[in-house]
Amino acid sequence: MKKVLFLIALVLGLFYFTIKPSLSAPYIIPNAPILNPGGSGNGAASNCVWTKVGDTDPAVPILPPSCFDSGNGDGGTNGPIPTADRVALLSQVKQLVISRKIVFDAHDNDKTGMITGSGIVRRKDGAMITIDSQVLRLYVYLANQGFTFSVCSMIGGHDKYSNSGNVSRHWEGHAFDVCTINGKNVNSTSSTQQVISMMKALNGLIGGDLAPSQSLCAGAGRKDPQVDALSMDKHVISPGFTGKYVGDHIDHIHIGY
Numbered sequence: 001m002k003k004v005l006f007l008i009a010l011v012l013g014l015f016y017f018t019i020k021p022s023l024s025a026p027y028i029i030p031n032a033p034i035l036n037p038g039g040s041g042n043g044a045a046s047n048c049v050w051t052k053v054g055d056t057d058p059a060v061p062i063l064p065p066s067c068f069d070s071g072n073g074d075g076g077t078n079g080p081i082p083t084a085d086r087v088a089l090l091s092q093v094k095q096l097v098i099s100r101k102i103v104f105d106a107h108d109n110d111k112t113g114m115i116t117g118s119g120i121v122r123r124k125d126g127a128m129i130t131i132d133s134q135v136l137r138l139y140v141y142l143a144n145q146g147f148t149f150s151v152c153s154m155i156g157g158h159d160k161y162s163n164s165g166n167v168s169r170h171w172e173g174h175a176f177d178v179c180t181i182n183g184k185n186v187n188s189t190s191s192t193q194q195v196i197s198m199m200k201a202l203n204g205l206i207g208g209d210l211a212p213s214q215s216l217c218a219g220a221g222r223k224d225p226q227v228d229a230l231s232m233d234k235h236v237i238s239p240g241f242t243g244k245y246v247g248d249h250i251d252h253i254h255i256g257y
Helices: 002-019 086-098 108-115 133-144 189-203
Strands: 027-029 048-050 120-122 128-130 149-153 175-181 214-216 253-256
Touching: 086 108, 086 133, 108 120, 133 189, 175 189, 189 214, 189 253
Parallel strands: none
Antiparallel strands: 027 048, 120 128, 149 175, 175 253, 214 253
């Protein structure tokens, strides 16, 4: 009898450790449903690696864009639309900063707000500003698209007013500037394709709840019509807006809500 019970326990143990992913390794989940799939597809994931967020199974995993079927026939390259759960977003962004998928080296106040997981940044006037959850969602979205990027200013050292005379979206935590993409400095023509790729990814959000109000860049290191043609204002593509109203933006991409 003891031998039979031992064999049953052994079989159950093997079954348990076969189906449960190790907490010390990535999660390989064949054909698993995903959270918040983009587009109109069925959101099926196939042989995806679930990136760990902490020491336990992540409630909202960060998944590579190749895992997703957005229903538009592109093979899933659009990736998911991230959760709006702020706690999960802060945890994900913190891990992305620790792994340097997103870099905040330009301003210590921005980095502190992200790497501590608080999502609160001290402004230069001393006010503590809660960063817009849409900004956090977009960080995760862009990382899921495969971009590694540096944020040269979120709150940073921004003045209250922009060149247009309006209150800057940075001032209240609704915007950020991207200065390098996949190791390429936006202030150099060598980053043109990287800039175009990110701008197209932002354009792809139009019509959804994560679409930025603005994504502005007139070129990489110099004015470039093919980059300017992808700039957005008021949630729609607006060629010519950058430069005419808000400065050229040839050394960074400004993204705001």
